Amino acid sequence: MNAPFFRLSLLSLTLAAGFAHAAENNANVALDTVTVKGDRQGSKIRTNIVTLQQKDESTATDMRELLKEEPSIDFGGGNGTSQFLTLRGMGQNSVDIKVDNAYSDSQILYHQGRFIVDPALVKVVSVQKGAGSASAGIGATNGAIIAKTVDAQDLLKGLDKTGACASTAALPATTA
Template sequence: MFSKSKGLLLLTTAFCAGTASAQDADSLFLGTLRIEGAAAQSLLGNTQITEEEIESRNPATVKDVFAGESSVAVSGGAAMAQKVMVNGIEESLLSVTIDGARQNKGAFHHTGNVLLDPSLLKSVEVSEGLAPADAGPGGLGGVLAYTTKDARDLLEPGDNFGGLATVTGGSNGSGLRGTATLFGAQGGFEWLLSTTHQDGDEYKDGDGDTIDGTAAE
């Protein structure tokens, strides 16, 4: 003898087991699907220059950051005057952001939009042509989204203070370039200070001709 509640439980269990067996018998394996986000974004004209790629290029200027990117060209001789173009469209006509902050053209019409040490860049996202809707206004021609490193990206595990100093030089106009960076973190607060100074002469082209306006100061 068993109660009605036990009989109902037994019938429910038998029904579930029968349903599972029927689903197993009707199942069909369609093969393994692999979705590659980077390849799909590249097809749409959206690419990302990663931190590893930036470090391998060891950039001294913005032009070095985009080395090897076929859709991106950088004009201008001096580092301060370099302007980025995506598929021939100059950056003042693009949506340019640094850590999400919109850059409205340059401080002066002969300067570029990114007046920072490129070694402090963590990544750069490039959208060619019509940008995604979440890129914000002004992205009809494309998007350049720069992301910089914060203090925790530069600190060694367990440290709360650090610094970096670099000196580079060249024989063709670039002169000497020095960079000093201090950074720290305590609790939820982070800070980073960086300064760059460069002095040089006007450089010469492959024919030995001096290019006016390329001296760095």
């Protein structure tokens, strides 16, 4: 028997059997509709929120004082720009930090914190502890801190057309 002819026959028989099997299973199958419902956050993600009302009731002059009641969050360093945060014992490089949906992921100096915001201009701060939340962002292995600042409408609330906002390091912001 001729070996190349046998190999060619065996190859063509294998291909033909595969096409025959695919043609045989060509029947349409109707599937039932599947509805998936859920919330934005995973069940294991814990979110704590500091609101504008809570902030206005406090006399916080920096983010350390504003978030001092939050469990598992700690600030190290001195005051002002040298504050660095840890969330569940992990440093700020493993925490996604956003202010008005803009990432705060760079440092100018080595001992400078990444979360430098005047508490008088903060509207709401959301602290999400834990990894795995898609809304936390890319690279948030330990959670996220998301801050939204006040806008002009918040500063002029209750005033007609003009207003001003002034604060000192010892007193909270006042609107006149």
